[in-house]
Amino acid sequence: MAHRAAPGLVATYRVQLRNGVDLDAVRARIPWLRTLGISHLYLSPLFTAATGSTHGYDVVDPNEVDPVLGGEEAFERLAHAARDADMGLVLDIVPNHMVLSPENPYLADVMREGPASRYAAMFDIDWRRGPLHFAVLDGSPADLLSAGDISLAGDADAPALRIYDQHYPLREGSLSALPPDEALTGESLRQLLDRQHWSVGHWRTSADAITHRRFFNISSLIGVRQEDPDVFDFTHRWIIRHVQAGHIQGLRVDHIDGLARPGAYLRRLRDAVGVLPIWVEKIVKEGEAMPAGWPVEGMSGYEFMAPVTQLLTAPEGLQALREAANGCLPGDTGAEVRTVRAQLLEHVFGPELDRVSHAASQALAASLPAAQAVRAAIAQLALHWPVYRSYAADALPPGARLAGALEAARADRLPSEALGPVFNLLSAPDDPQARTFAARFEQLTGALTAKSEEDTVFFRSVAYLPFCEVGAEPDLQPIDAAGFEQCMAARAQETPCALTGLSTHDTKRSADARAAIIALTYLPALGERLYARGRALAAERALPDRWGIYAAQVALMMYREPDRDARSADHLAKAMREAKDNSSHEDPAIETEERAAAVTTRLMQELADHLVWSAEERQAFEAIHGDLVLAQTALQLTAPGIPDIYQGTELTSIALTDPDNRRQVDWDAMDARADMDARDVRKLDLTRDLLARRRQQPELFAMGRYTLTAGDDALYVRRDWQEQSFTMAIELPRRMRPKAPETQRSGSGSLDVPLATEQST
Template sequence: MSKAIPLVATYRLQLRDGVDLDKARELLPWLATLGISHLYLSPPFHAASGSTHGYDVIDPTRIDPVLGGEAAFQRLSGAAQRAGIGIIVDIVPNHMAFTPENPWLADVLRHGRGSAHAAIFDIDWDAGPLHFPVLDGAIEDLLAQGHLAPAGDADDPRLRVYDREYPLRPNDLSRHLCGVTRTLDAPTLDALLAEQHWSLGDWRTSADRITHRRFFNVTDLIGVLQEDPEVFALTHRWIIEQVEAGHIQGLRVDHVDGLARPGGYLQRLRDAVGDTPIWVEKIVKTGEDFPSAWPVEGMSGYEFMTPLTRLLTSREGLATMRETSIDAVPPDYGREVRKVRRELLEQVFTPELRRVAGAALTALALDEGARAQVSEAVGRLATVWPFYRSYAADLAPLSPAITQAIDGLTEDTTVASLIGLLRAPDDPHARAFAVRFEQLTGALTAKSEEDTVFFRSVAFLPLCEVGAEPDLGVIDDATFAAGMAKRADRTPLALDTLSTHDTKRSADARAVLVALSHFPDFARELYTDARQRGREAGVSEQWALYALQTALMLRAEPDAPERINAHVAKAMREGKDLSRHEAPNTAAEAAIAQLCRALHHGLATGELLPDRLRGDFEAAIETIALAQTALQLTAPGIPDIYQGSEGLAVALTDPDNRRPVDWGALALGQLPALAARKLELTRILLTQRQERPDLFTCGTYALRTDEDSWIVERTGEGEAFSVHIPMPKRHSADCLKDVRAVD
């Protein structure tokens, strides 16, 4: 392994969409001038055709050719070593792409559970063949339209379905069809499909036939059995080789909560990569932490964003926004979440619920006659589960928060029996149930909260964010400082992030709404006006408030109208009340988008943002944006800068947050005033971190107020640093007012 590079700051780069590994290599000089110590890459592995993000891996043992392949990675690694910059790679152990493009899965399609690769994937073979709900209509109609046809040849028989080719069992029928006749009629197709280890169905009606573990409810992703040491060795072979060769200096583990036993997986990974830093993508609620036994540097930073937002938000303004939203948004966040969870269990997570109930039946030694009763008990328990998972599968005890949340259900004897299974460390069937239940609760929590109710409980969108909750309140500087002190003590190398590829809105977008909270009277006027416009347009007042906040965030973006159209459609489908991904209501989406564009126009022309307020409001936005940056770059932990956010980056939910970055403009300084000041502040503070890395990661942390500023003070080992950060009420943004370093 190469000599360790001191951790100062990471820079998250999204590969694909015009950014390959050679482009990453070209950016190294820019990162060096910023003061970045580590380039943090999104997954570079061979992914499904047309992948825009890389999390749909088809082969984790090779670099994707579209990114330049292995040669490009070696060029990048060599250049990074010469520049003194480390490489962090985002790895995806939980799942792979569920597509016949996946060579290991293709072999499973051909040979079934007898395939040499069948043990890689989490498949319930007892529930039936692997099911692909990919058809858009009746199979006989699609055959007549030419969407299904023989492919390959007698030695490699396949069935073409749309633009994908599915391997067939090599028998007389498939060889004859693909090698001789090359034609297919409906009776023959029925006979052919009946012989396969997989099946096809309409995506609208056959999802309950799915037999593989999905990532959340994404059918195109299949779970991987990392608890098997041989599977771990195979899927991590390339990663371990690159770490040992000194080409990788850090790993970020995607979706650790999806794994059967995260603690065991992380220990195996630690044993394989030695002291190479490991971070986990883990989402925690307020008051929750990840298990202390995990051998990792920390989490990937969501837990840092929420306290910072709560510190910067005005208590009075937040109360005003919530008061002015009454009767437009759900009145009780927790109740709304529970309602959505029940709906998802009944309509979306039916395959997962079936598997959990089956594991419970086995563990409780019950027959199929008890399935309905057990399924109901699982649903009741999962509906009130307060966290993503309990780690009972890793033999961790149930936390007091979980015990409190489920207390009202224990009178139900079946629910009580399920809880008993979670507390039964020596029973292998109980452990199997715990794994399945926790994989369900993680997915259910994410889909019900982040991907549904965060688009309904919209009184204040900065708290509708990964790691936050819409009903949280503000915190004072003492509470924030105590959290940072704990962070310095427990996870001094955890990542501190403000924006990621998964945040609903970037830090600079959230800053606009946080600034609005410091103008409560103005906020009341805007919210009241938006609701009135919604009524007049005959659209949902809830979505009118969402449209207003979106228009505010995009108020200065020249391409706002086009981005509004795309974002509103996605947001409404995520919200699942007026529109859904499965059944888009394009008329409702168009009406809300039109309202959003009208509000955006009103903000631009002065109708909604009068000149008497514009200067103070823009100054407050600048103050918040720079305060976020200053607090991030001076906090314990390792700052993680999302691509382009070293300047001004106003972005909404992906794919909006993966738009191209103009690094040329950043390097040349061709920037608006706020972007230029933010870039200057970033460089200055990262220089301070470079000069005193131990002080900033491990030194003591204090935050106090002095008239109209926060003062951050860091001390340790004979070194000291302080910075004054103006508060929003100043309507000023001079974060460089007083930066002092004392040796």
């Protein structure tokens, strides 16, 4: 069972800092959040980040509050105000990586001193492969010199080379060979660059020269070696100091799977912060659980979202939508994932594959398998790896599920003879070289899984976008009340204080946006018509039918939204680039993206003008959508775990992929209840009422038994703990309701009167 959280946790409220929101602005919202019923403010990363950062995950200094957010004084003002309001602060921390930039003072020292730098051990750099490489240029160094984009900078004590708007520190003495007072030439620039501990190259073509561990394939982020205790102590000193001062009441650890040894890191963190609640960002596949023994409260909520969607999806309608998308999507999602993985290993993750192969060859030196066979074996295993990562580096041997990947790799057309020896390294945790290989391999599989599935195939297998989501998979099937109850029972047993989220900054679509597409499963004839119209409009614009299916769903989510055309166009462009087959981030097909956006714009207008549906159908859709929005909220706020409410989602919130879901919340609109839409009032009242109930009966919701039954017109949630109980009816959409169970209906109440419940204390 996971570590138990401290008392007082009722619900967290996730706030996105930056983009016009600083720490003092958050402090001003404390009265509102207290009235809402929140117990803990959950802040996105607040450490000094790269200039112009919109999210804070590109950390420059993990021991300094970003001055653009108000700095240390603003943080302490917020901490004191939260304490006075009887609220806690949860911080999102980023131990896995920092920004690869001369702005990073520790990296700047490494650039100047190389492996001899006192900070060299902080960063995961493979000096064996060459100097630290920056793939940042959009031309040759000589061309940039001619254009004025490169010049000497700094002074005699700290010489630098200005490249664009960054000053790259120069190695001591490297200017001595240049004639004094002579301007740089193409040849002297080449000689100067050759003397550095770092190199620069074209952002498109020099990725193979990268020598640092990246965050996924983002070359501007560099891995931090938290496996080194000295690095941990240095990068966590600010956090530990403020925990000890009582300014921090919880931590959320970003991208735990990027670390070399996640379990060891978490044990070190637990020792450093005591009983403070800790949550980890971890994505699990269906049937997978968080590794046993991690000293944390649980995961950050992705694993909760998919079962909610599965429960509320009408099976017959889902089948109708999938049939309406036939012929324009990958026929086999698993095969499509493997195809994409093979392409990524060849064209994107070459440096990572090289590093893993070198680690394996070092560990297998005694048996001397051919280097190419080792590399092939690693690639074949990675193609079939069924989870984001195993934890052999933390001495957890692979089980039957991972052994299945070995058998699948052996069934490939040309299996490598090194498959067995390479796989066996994962079962040799006492061998330091084998554990180094395991860490490198697991870091690769995590990145490869995320980029092939979440960031590629989820934009190709798009028959039903609610399943193309973090923590879900396109081929999922609906579940009934008993299946959902089973999921929640396991959650209550294993991680009773995990966060239960519905929307985050990482979700492809907000929960209320997903609910719009879930509603189509209750109106399958409308869904079929909308998909057909989208396909027809895509064909008119010489686009693959798939983008008509995608555009139809985006249009349904967005047709009532402000700035719908611009926001949808930005999203379609990002979706096409993520899918990588009609456009890409590296080589965007702007005209193709504009044609796809035009399909969405046309569909949104046709929906607004009642050309795709009748007024009666629109009314039915909006009623069903409203029911689903409230049903999701009720399921979240009554389930085992700690509800995590993403900023603005206490009202109806339609948001698409980042950066759309980071848009600044209109706080003023929340203060003007009289001007709220009726659907916003209902959701806000439901949220407040259920959070009040959780605050009144904390033990019941933290430890109580969870049961869910389906009636003719509602789902019935019941929580029981000792002499306390709570029952609530969650109204279902008025079409395609599940068949009533034979057991007696439990309790009374509805979403319209959420606290009209049967209870005893």
